[in-house]
Amino acid sequence: MSASRLGRRLAALARKLALPAAVLVLWSFATDFWKIHPIILPALDQVLEDFGTYGLNGVLAAQSAASLRRCLLGFVLGSAGGIGLGIVLGWYNTLHDYFDVAINFLRSIPKTALAPLFLVWFGFGDLPKVLLVGLASFFYTLITTIEGVSNVDALLIKSARSMGASSRQILTTVVLPAAMPAMHAGLRLAAATSLVVLVTAEMLSGNDGLGYLLEQARGGLNMSTMYMALIVLGVIGFSLDWCVRYCGRKLMPWRKGKTIST
Amino acid sequence: MELEIAGLSKTFAMNGRGAVSVLDNISMDIAHGEFLSIIGPSGCGKTTFIEIIAGLQQQTAGTIRVDGRPRSESGCNCAIVFQQYGLFPWLTVRRNVEYGLKIRGMRRRRRREVSDTFLRMVHLDGYEDYYPHELSGGMQQRVALARSLANSPDILLLDEPFAALDAFTKESCQQELLGLWHGTGLTVVFVTHDVTEAVYLSDRIVVFAGKPGRVLDTIPVDIARPRSMDVRLSDPFRDIERRARAVLAQARTCGEAQAT
Numbered sequence: 001m002s003a004s005r006l007g008r009r010l011a012a013l014a015r016k017l018a019l020p021a022a023v024l025v026l027w028s029f030a031t032d033f034w035k036i037h038p039i040i041l042p043a044l045d046q047v048l049e050d051f052g053t054y055g056l057n058g059v060l061a062a063q064s065a066a067s068l069r070r071c072l073l074g075f076v077l078g079s080a081g082g083i084g085l086g087i088v089l090g091w092y093n094t095l096h097d098y099f100d101v102a103i104n105f106l107r108s109i110p111k112t113a114l115a116p117l118f119l120v121w122f123g124f125g126d127l128p129k130v131l132l133v134g135l136a137s138f139f140y141t142l143i144t145t146i147e148g149v150s151n152v153d154a155l156l157i158k159s160a161r162s163m164g165a166s167s168r169q170i171l172t173t174v175v176l177p178a179a180m181p182a183m184h185a186g187l188r189l190a191a192a193t194s195l196v197v198l199v200t201a202e203m204l205s206g207n208d209g210l211g212y213l214l215e216q217a218r219g220g221l222n223m224s225t226m227y228m229a230l231i232v233l234g235v236i237g238f239s240l241d242w243c244v245r246y247c248g249r250k251l252m253p254w255r256k257g258k259t260i261s262t
Numbered sequence: 263m264e265l266e267i268a269g270l271s272k273t274f275a276m277n278g279r280g281a282v283s284v285l286d287n288i289s290m291d292i293a294h295g296e297f298l299s300i301i302g303p304s305g306c307g308k309t310t311f312i313e314i315i316a317g318l319q320q321q322t323a324g325t326i327r328v329d330g331r332p333r334s335e336s337g338c339n340c341a342i343v344f345q346q347y348g349l350f351p352w353l354t355v356r357r358n359v360e361y362g363l364k365i366r367g368m369r370r371r372r373r374r375e376v377s378d379t380f381l382r383m384v385h386l387d388g389y390e391d392y393y394p395h396e397l398s399g400g401m402q403q404r405v406a407l408a409r410s411l412a413n414s415p416d417i418l419l420l421d422e423p424f425a426a427l428d429a430f431t432k433e434s435c436q437q438e439l440l441g442l443w444h445g446t447g448l449t450v451v452f453v454t455h456d457v458t459e460a461v462y463l464s465d466r467i468v469v470f471a472g473k474p475g476r477v478l479d480t481i482p483v484d485i486a487r488p489r490s491m492d493v494r495l496s497d498p499f500r501d502i503e504r505r506a507r508a509v510l511a512q513a514r515t516c517g518e519a520q521a522t
Contacts, residue, residue: 159348162316162341163362163413173365177352254352254393 042224050228059213064232067198067210070126071236074133075194082138082190083183086145090179091171096146107139111193112200119205129201129209136197137190141183148182149175181255184248191240195233210236263329263338263416263449265292265315270324272310283474284310288324290468290477295447299460299467301506303514307475308453312419315451316342328417338417341410345422347402349394355381355405356390362413380408383442400431404438411442417449424459433491436463444488457506461485462494467506471513478516479509 024044030036031043038046054060089096111132122128152175160174202211210229217226249255272285284307292298300308313319315326317333317340328336349358357364359377368376381387384404394402403423410418420439424432436459443450454460460467464483471478483502485493493499 155344155346155348156350158313158318158342159344159350160361160365162318163365163409165365169365173361174350177350180352252352254395 039221039223042227046224047227047231050224054225054228060228060232063208063210063213063229064236066208067202067233068236070129070209071133071194071198071240073126074130074198075137075191075240077130078134078137078194079141079187079190081134082141082186083145085138086142086183086186087149087176087179089142090146090149091175093150096150103139103142107143111136111139111197115197115201115204119201124206129198129206132197132201133194136193140190140193141186144182144186144189145179148179151182152178180252184244184252187244187248188241191244192237195237195240199233263336264294265417265449265451266325266327266330267291267315268325268327270311270314270326271322272307272314272319273322285314285321286474286476288475288477290480292449292451295449297443297450297452297463297465299452299454299464300470301454301457301460301467301510302470302475302478303472303510304455306470306472306513308470309421311470311475312342312421312451312453315417316340316419318342339413339415340417340419341413341415342419342421343403343406343410343423345425347394347399347406349402349406349409351394354391354393355386355397358394358405359409359412361409376412377408380412381405383411384408384438398431400427400435403427403435407439407442415448417451418443420450420452422453422455425455432459437491439463440487440489457503457510458494461499461503461506462489469506469509469513471516478513481506481509 027041027044031038031041051060089099114135115128115132118128118132122131156174156178157170160170165173198209199211199214202209203215206212210233213229214226217223217229268289270285270288271283273281273283275281288311300311302308310319314321315333326333328338350361353361356374356377359380360368360373363373363376377390378387381390384407386401386404386408389397389401394405397405403426407423424435427435440463452460452463461483466483467481468477469479469481470476481502485496485498485502
């Protein structure tokens with residue numbers, strides 16, 4: 001990497017970090033000078049202290065791991081199912097007709113609204129939480145995959161057919177790559193929603209996870225712990241989205257690039 | 263290969279609004295190695311016509327025979343080039359050119375030789391690893407041409423391939439196409455709405471009239487090959503061009519008469 005390129009990247013990084021840094025400074029001012037009540041906004045060093053305490057005694061790691069495990073398991077299984085079924089239904093239009101109403105009805109029910117039912121059905125363990133996250137991921141990826149697969153540019157299919165591609169080859173070599181951007185968009189929505197659904201379920205029942213930690217903190221009006229849990233959730237959500245975007249860039253290198261002129 | 267088209271008709275059913283006749287009783291013979299252009303007003307069924315020859319659409323009536331045998335049994339290898347290129351955006355230039363070879367199971371090393379040959383032919387060596395969107399329109403259309411030719415077709419069909427290009431790029435693409443075709447014995451059917459282009463490229467021009475599409479006239483182009491760009495300024499060229507324009511004007515009016 002040349003020096004000027006390094007310089008440009010550092011400058012870009014500085015621009016990206018400027019706002020978060022400003023927020024932290026403002027936070028310190030708000031608690032130290034303007035005396036905002038700690039129930040509304042705990043002092044920044046109080047939150048950092050909690051990070052220290054919970055970090056050292058292993059609670060933070062354990063609760064984060066519990067949440068992350070459920071989130072990833074649900075997200076991966078649900079998305080795999082959604083993309084798989086989406087490809088089948090997008091490809092076979094008649095089959096799609098059979099499922100159309102059912103899918104649109106079921107996806108319209110907020111997944112968080114299903115939490116009470118699932119907790120009754122499946123108890124307090126991982127199962128109802130993973131299922132809820134999975135269901136949310138499933139529908140987000142299903143809808144976008146169906147759209148992507150059934151709306152491939154007809155010219156590309158014609159091109160492949162004129163070169164003698166069979167239906168099966170058209171599916172694997174044209175339709176699936178052409179639908180990848182749509183699937184990827186579904187995955188990003190699914191990743192973001194996974195965390196929402198999971199935290200809600202954890203707040204409602206169970207005895208571990210970041211949602212549980214939040215609910216506990218609320219019970220004890222332990223505001224600095226609450227802020228700590230929120231920050232960790234933010235970091236997890238951000239990282240999840242970054243991973244999905246990174247995979248997208250690696251799997252679809254053609255999506256980025258400049259046009260050269262002759 | 264030689265193409266005999268007899269009584270070709272195509273009717274589209276319009277969801278409950280009756281049927282539209284797009285092609286009506288078209289007959290023509292295209293000789294082996296001939297370069298034939300089809301011109302006509304828009305909506306006269308030119309695209310439908312060559313997509314039927316390509317096997318992408320089915321005719322309602324009529325027959326297409328290739329070297330005396332029905333198209334479906336002839337095993338004829340038709341390649342088609344579209345106005346909007348139809349390149350796969352997720353494949354590099356090289357992989358686009360190799361697409362047809364790969365789905366037929368050609369080995370990687372052999373594929374590479376073929377794509378090298380054809381990319382060199384269209385002067386795109388050095389651009390193998392670019393993605394289509396990184397290239398200009400003229401370059402993309404040359405990739406599409408290389409991709410078609412890599413499948414060693416017997417008949418090459420082109421549907422207004424240069425219509426989206428600027429005048430200068432268009433001329434260089436035309437010359438390139440003639441250079442590639444000359445002496446190969448490849449039968450070419452070229453659809454265009456550019457009269458000068460049709461005269462410059464073709465052995466014969468068929469003028470379609472619209473609604474429904476039918477053959478209005480056939481104009482032979484007796485100009486010696488190879489043709490340079492300067493041939494466009496010669497009197498014989500201008501005479502043929504003038505005649506083609508007259509027939510095309512007539513095709514427009516009778517299309518309008520039908521429509522009203």
